[in-house]
Amino acid sequence: xxxxxxxxxxxxxxxxxxSIVWAAGRTRAQxxxxxxxxxxxxxxxxxxxxxxxxxxxxxxxxPRGSSREENIKPELYGPSMIAFTLAAILIYQMKLSSHxxxxxxxxxxxxxxxxxxxxxxxxxxxxxxxxxxxQLSLMQILSINGYALFGHCLVLFLATFIHTSxxxxxxxxxxxxxxxxxxxxxxxxxTSRTINPQYRxxxxxxxxxxxxxxxLYLHFAYHQLxxxxxxxxxxxxxxxxxxxxxxxxxxxxxxxxxxNLTRQIRSNFKNxxxxxxxxxxxxxxxx
Amino acid sequence: MDTDQAPxxxxxxxxxxxxxGDITLPSNRTNSNELSTLDEPVLDTIKRDLGAxxxxxxxAVIPRHSSTLLQQWDLWGPLIxxxxxxxxxxxxxxxxxxxxxxxxxxxxxxxxxxxxxxxxQLLGGxxxxxxxxxVLGYCLLPLLLSAFVNNxxxxxxxxxxxxxxxxxxxxxxxxxxxxxxxxxxxxLGQTQQPxxxxxxxxxxxxxxxxxxxxxxxxxxPK
Numbered sequence: 001x002x003x004x005x006x007x008x009x010x011x012x013x014x015x016x017x018x019s020i021v022w023a024a025g026r027t028r029a030q031x032x033x034x035x036x037x038x039x040x041x042x043x044x045x046x047x048x049x050x051x052x053x054x055x056x057x058x059x060x061x062x063p064r065g066s067s068r069e070e071n072i073k074p075e076l077y078g079p080s081m082i083a084f085t086l087a088a089i090l091i092y093q094m095k096l097s098s099h100x101x102x103x104x105x106x107x108x109x110x111x112x113x114x115x116x117x118x119x120x121x122x123x124x125x126x127x128x129x130x131x132x133x134x135q136l137s138l139m140q141i142l143s144i145n146g147y148a149l150f151g152h153c154l155v156l157f158l159a160t161f162i163h164t165s166x167x168x169x170x171x172x173x174x175x176x177x178x179x180x181x182x183x184x185x186x187x188x189x190x191t192s193r194t195i196n197p198q199y200r201x202x203x204x205x206x207x208x209x210x211x212x213x214x215x216l217y218l219h220f221a222y223h224q225l226x227x228x229x230x231x232x233x234x235x236x237x238x239x240x241x242x243x244x245x246x247x248x249x250x251x252x253x254x255x256x257x258x259x260n261l262t263r264q265i266r267s268n269f270k271n272x273x274x275x276x277x278x279x280x281x282x283x284x285x286x287x
Numbered sequence: 288m289d290t291d292q293a294p295x296x297x298x299x300x301x302x303x304x305x306x307x308g309d310i311t312l313p314s315n316r317t318n319s320n321e322l323s324t325l326d327e328p329v330l331d332t333i334k335r336d337l338g339a340x341x342x343x344x345x346x347a348v349i350p351r352h353s354s355t356l357l358q359q360w361d362l363w364g365p366l367i368x369x370x371x372x373x374x375x376x377x378x379x380x381x382x383x384x385x386x387x388x389x390x391x392x393x394x395x396x397x398x399x400x401x402x403x404x405x406x407x408q409l410l411g412g413x414x415x416x417x418x419x420x421x422v423l424g425y426c427l428l429p430l431l432l433s434a435f436v437n438n439x440x441x442x443x444x445x446x447x448x449x450x451x452x453x454x455x456x457x458x459x460x461x462x463x464x465x466x467x468x469x470x471x472x473x474x475l476g477q478t479q480q481p482x483x484x485x486x487x488x489x490x491x492x493x494x495x496x497x498x499x500x501x502x503x504x505x506x507x508p509k
Contacts, residue, residue, distance in 0.1 A: 039405070039408060039409060042409055043409055046406075046409040046410055048486070049482065049483070050482070050483065050485045050486055053486070077406075077409075077410075077486060080406075081489055081490065081493075084402060084490060084493060085493060088493055088496070088497045091497060092497070092500055092504075095500075095501060095504050096504065106387070106391055107391055107394045107395050107398065108394060111398060
C-alpha cells in the first residue's frame, strides 16, 4: 500500500523497522486503553432505580450504623449527581458575588473543588480505614462519602435562598444540624465495620472533622461574600425575597459605593470571625 | 523465464470456467455520494446545510417525534446559539477576565454534554458525545430567545429592587426553561427504559437550570 509514510523500504519490499514499531505500539496502547479506560467498568455501579436513589438520599441524613453482615452495594450515580449539583450551587454563588477568578474559569474551579474533594477525601478515608482494618472497599467509601455531600447541598441551597437578618445563625445552625447528621451517619457506618475501639474513635473523629471542615470552607470561600453583598446593598435586613441580589451587581460597578461596601464587608468578616472562634471554643469544650 | 510461466500443477481437464469482467462498478448514487458533493456548486451546499440547520431549529422550537436531530446531527446550530448566548451574557468585565467570561458558557456546554453523554451511556442508552452536543445545543433556542427578551427588558429603568419587571423577567425565563426541557425530553428521553428516565433527565435539568439562572442573574453594567 502506498501511503504517505515509508512503510515499505524501497529495496526489499519488507516493512521498515519504524513502521513495525509504530504498529506494535499502537496495538498495545489500544489494548491498554480498552482494558483500563473502558466505561464498561463503571457500568455496574450505575445500575440503580430512582426510588433507590431517593431512599439513599434520605438515609444519608439518618444517623444509623450498618451491621457487619449488611452488604452495602456501592453505586456511583447518586454521588456524581450530588457532586454536579454542589458544583452548580457553587457556580451560582460565585456569579452572585461576581467572584472573579484570574486563572481558569469560574466553572472549572467549582467542578475541580467538588469532584476533587469527593474523590480525594474518599481516597484519604479509604487509606486510613485500610490502616485501621475496616472492612469497606474504596467504591463503598466513594458512595457513602458522595451521599454525605447531599447534606452540604441542602445547607448551601437553603442558606443561599433564604435571606433573613440572622443569616449567620441560620447558616451555623444548618451547619451543625444537617452537616452534623450527615457526618455522624457516615462515621457510624464506617466505624461499625471497624473492630478495634481505639481505631473506631480515631476514624470517627477524622471523618466528622473532614466533613464539617469542608462545609465551613465552602461557606467562607463562596457563600460568605454573596451573603455580605446581599446584606450590605439591600439594606433590608428582614426582606425574605425571591430574587435577592440582582440589582446589586449593577450597583457594585459604581465606584463611590465600593469603599463603603468593602468597609462593611470587612466589619462583617470581623464579626463573623469572632462568632466562629466562640463556636469552635464551645465545640471543643463540649467534645 | 519460461519455467515461471509454466503452471504449477498441470491438469488435463479444463473444467474451471474462466470468469472475466471488470472489477469497477458503474458509479451509482449511493457509492459516489461523498465524491459528488465535492463537485457541486458552493451555493447548493450552503442551501442544503442551511436548510438542515433551520429544519433542526424548527424541531427544537416545536418538538415532535423525529429522529432527525439524533441521526443527522450537526454542530452548526450549537455553535451559533452558544456564541450568541455568550455574547448576550457579557457583563462588566475587566480586560483580563472578559475572555474567561466568554469562555464560561462554552465550558458549561462542554462539561454538560460530557456529563449527559457519560451518564446516558452508563445507564444503558446509546448516544454519542456529538449527538448530545447537537441536541443540547439546538434545544437552547427558547432560552436564547428569553435572554434577548431579558436584555431588552433591562433597558427599562426601574426604581425599586423588586418590581413587576423583575417578576416578568423571572417568569419569561422560567417559561423558556420549561419549553427547553420539554423539547430535550422529547429527543433524549426516548433513548432510555421508561422507569429510569428520571435518572437520565436529571443532569439535563440541572444544566438548563444553571443556564436559566445565569440569564436571570445577568444585569446590565450601568
